Amino acid sequence: MGKVSLSHNERRILEALSGQGSPVYLDTLASLTDTPVSQIASLLEDLRSKGLVDYSREDYLSVKVTGEGELYRRLSLPERRAIRRLIKVGAIPVARLAEEAGLTDLEARIASIWLIRKGWAKVEEVDGVKVLKPTVTSEPEPTLDEKLLEGIGSEGLIIAEASREIIEALNVLERRKLIKRDLKRRISVRLTDYGLKVVRGEVEVLEEVTRVTSDLITTGRWRNVVFKPYDVTLPVYQIYPGRRHFLRQVLDYMRRIWVEMGFKEMEGPIVETAFWDFDALYVPQDHPARDMQDTFYLKNPSFGSLPSRDIVERVKSAHEHGGGTGSRGWRYTWDEEEARRCLLRTHTTCLSARTIATLKKCDLPAKFFSIGRVFRNETLSWKSLCEFYQTDGIVVDENASFAHLLGYLRRYFTMLGFKDIRFRPAYFPYTEPSVEIEVYHPVYGLWLELGGAGVFRPEVVEPLLGMDIPVLAWGPGLNRIVMMNYGIKDIRELHANDLKQLRELPDWIGV
Numbered sequence: 001m002g003k004v005s006l007s008h009n010e011r012r013i014l015e016a017l018s019g020q021g022s023p024v025y026l027d028t029l030a031s032l033t034d035t036p037v038s039q040i041a042s043l044l045e046d047l048r049s050k051g052l053v054d055y056s057r058e059d060y061l062s063v064k065v066t067g068e069g070e071l072y073r074r075l076s077l078p079e080r081r082a083i084r085r086l087i088k089v090g091a092i093p094v095a096r097l098a099e100e101a102g103l104t105d106l107e108a109r110i111a112s113i114w115l116i117r118k119g120w121a122k123v124e125e126v127d128g129v130k131v132l133k134p135t136v137t138s139e140p141e142p143t144l145d146e147k148l149l150e151g152i153g154s155e156g157l158i159i160a161e162a163s164r165e166i167i168e169a170l171n172v173l174e175r176r177k178l179i180k181r182d183l184k185r186r187i188s189v190r191l192t193d194y195g196l197k198v199v200r201g202e203v204e205v206l207e208e209v210t211r212v213t214s215d216l217i218t219t220g221r222w223r224n225v226v227f228k229p230y231d232v233t234l235p236v237y238q239i240y241p242g243r244r245h246f247l248r249q250v251l252d253y254m255r256r257i258w259v260e261m262g263f264k265e266m267e268g269p270i271v272e273t274a275f276w277d278f279d280a281l282y283v284p285q286d287h288p289a290r291d292m293q294d295t296f297y298l299k300n301p302s303f304g305s306l307p308s309r310d311i312v313e314r315v316k317s318a319h320e321h322g323g324g325t326g327s328r329g330w331r332y333t334w335d336e337e338e339a340r341r342c343l344l345r346t347h348t349t350c351l352s353a354r355t356i357a358t359l360k361k362c363d364l365p366a367k368f369f370s371i372g373r374v375f376r377n378e379t380l381s382w383k384s385l386c387e388f389y390q391t392d393g394i395v396v397d398e399n400a401s402f403a404h405l406l407g408y409l410r411r412y413f414t415m416l417g418f419k420d421i422r423f424r425p426a427y428f429p430y431t432e433p434s435v436e437i438e439v440y441h442p443v444y445g446l447w448l449e450l451g452g453a454g455v456f457r458p459e460v461v462e463p464l465l466g467m468d469i470p471v472l473a474w475g476p477g478l479n480r481i482v483m484m485n486y487g488i489k490d491i492r493e494l495h496a497n498d499l500k501q502l503r504e505l506p507d508w509i510g511v
Helices: 008-020 026-033 037-049 067-075 078-089 094-101 105-117 144-152 164-175 193-199 214-219 246-260 309-321 349-358 402-415 458-465 479-486 491-495 499-504
Strands: 003-006 053-065 121-126 129-134 157-159 179-191 204-209 271-273 342-344 366-375 387-396 421-428 431-441 446-456 471-474
Touching: 003 008, 008 026, 008 037, 008 053, 008 179, 008 193, 008 204, 026 037, 026 179, 037 053, 037 179, 053 067, 053 144, 067 144, 078 094, 078 105, 078 121, 078 129, 094 105, 094 129, 105 121, 144 157, 144 164, 164 179, 179 193, 246 366, 246 387, 246 402, 246 479, 309 458, 349 366, 349 387, 349 458, 349 471, 387 402, 402 421, 402 431, 402 446, 402 471, 421 446, 446 458, 446 479, 458 471, 479 491
Parallel strands: 003 204
Antiparallel strands: 053 157, 053 179, 121 129, 271 342, 366 387, 387 471, 421 431, 431 446, 446 471
């Protein structure tokens, strides 16, 4: 007599199968053993590897009646009720069928069609009136579609094999929207000859355990059991644990870089005034960037409040004639109402302006950064959105230099994983000197521009801070960095919330 090792749950499955005496379906087996279907499937795979069970997959039709079908199953089909009345009275005008046969108007129309299709009645014209007359003298035997509707019942019906006639009858019922049917698959399980021998006690059964317990050790029972070996090559279910959105991972990583370099985070409103978004940064009020083509202006609220009067006057003076900076300014009449207009911030540099305005001499030197959403009236495409993220930073220090600025930026982009970084001269209304930051991406084989930086002009610093000292500033975008890291070609995928993408994209590891 041979030997076989079985776990407790495997024994229960074999006992359940032997008690049925015929192939058992997987869901039935799960019910008999009070075990989840997923666990049953795993146990069956182990039992089949031991040669104790075999199973096969088969397709079947699951048929259920609709609400209308259930009504007709209880009352009979409209044509059945109509023919009973027709046989009794001999003829009924088509227009009076509903009233005479006790049908609704819709049921009368349905009955008229199917009485003719089934050959139970015909339409004749008598004195200009269309009349239904029966073609049968007694009530016809139930048709196959009626029998099926009755047989399906309220619980539904499973059909493993069906003749051509049954399929055609089901087609008729489905076209009439009386049933719904689905093609499904189920698993049929049976004991093998070897499995039957085990159940009959012809094979010695050893207890199989999957883990060591204190009871096994203290009782010494561990000597008489078989420990189940683990096959690490077997396929397993993919488990998707909870995780942060990949874009959030990048934002948090960037935030950590700045914090590790000694920066404090700046925060501020998304709804901003033109004063902080443009005027405080020395952007003239007739600059194209302020047009509706680039900026989302708000209807409600349309206007916001301005800061203290002395800051407003200094900003106004800088715009009109340069104030006390030695500059000639933009040489126009600055409009306070234009500065009060509300908008969705177009960059996070407005947070830098707000922060500089709060600093006192005792706060210096100071380093700040921000990471936040900005909004621009862009045409939606694979490379541009109306909303995107930007990181800004400032260093306010009497000893700061342009070389320090390049050093901070080089450190930041190196931490993001870029090895080749370069800077080229650029122009911005509020920085001088200014640079564009470019990085080389080895996969694309291109130098990509990621943002601008520079030293704030005196026309920006002096009105806000009350003195003119070096302020290093930068504002690179984030979306391109994220897209390059994850191989995303369309920027809209960053916010698509595709479940497959969210599950399968790797954690942020840098470019």
